Amino acid sequence: xxxxxxxxxxxxxxxxxxxxxxxxxxxxxxxxxxxxxxxxxxxxxxxxxxxxxxxxxxxxxxxxxxxxxxxxxxxxxxxxxxxxxxxxxxxxxxxxxxxxxxxxxxxxxxxxxxxxxxxxxxxxxxxxxxxxx
Numbered sequence: 210x211x212x213x214x215x216x217x218x219x220x221x222x223x224x225x226x227x228x229x230x231x232x233x234x235x236x237x238x239x240x241x242x243x244x245x246x247x248x249x250x251x252x253x254x255x256x257x258x259x260x261x262x263x264x265x266x267x268x269x270x271x272x273x274x275x276x277x278x279x280x281x282x283x284x285x286x287x288x289x290x291x292x293x294x295x296x297x298x299x300x301x302x303x304x305x306x307x308x309x310x311x312x313x314x315x316x317x318x319x320x321x322x323x324x325x326x327x328x329x330x331x332x333x334x335x336x337x338x339x340x341x342x
Contacts, residue, residue, distance in 0.1 A: 212240045212277075218247045222285050227294040228324055235320070236301040242278035243304075245297065253284035271300035279304040294326035 214233060218224050224247070233243050248256075250266045257267045268287040273279045281300035288296055298320045307313040320326075 213242045216245045220247050220249050220285055225293040236305055244280045247283050247285055250284055250286045269296040269300045271303040273304055
């Protein structure tokens with residue numbers, strides 16, 4: 210049985226050029242079922258309030274559903290100056306079980322380079338970690 214991968218864009222923005230499926234398979238494996246949604250700020254604020262009890266617009270949220278399935282929500286509006294690709298990698302690493310750390314940051318940088326996505330400085334990555342909590 211094959212895995213499923215779905216990507217929905219619920220914003221009015223164009224879908225970014227990110228190799229979502231390749232990144233997903235690299236981090237989570239080919240058998241992992243993943244749903245990804247790009248959502249507008251109002252929807253992300255509502256979800257963040259319900260799931261984290263914080264009244265803010267998160268830039269990325271990841272939700273493991275089972276051992277081999279999960280969901281990632283990204284708010285492109287809240288992503289700036291970070292790329293959607295970076296936030297997708299960040300969310301996948303959380304689904305893989307990584308916690309915020311120097312190790313996670315090194316893996317993020319290696320994957321950004323591997324998939325030719327915008328690199329982040331250490332200071333930017335730290336700020337992203339702080340905002341995504």
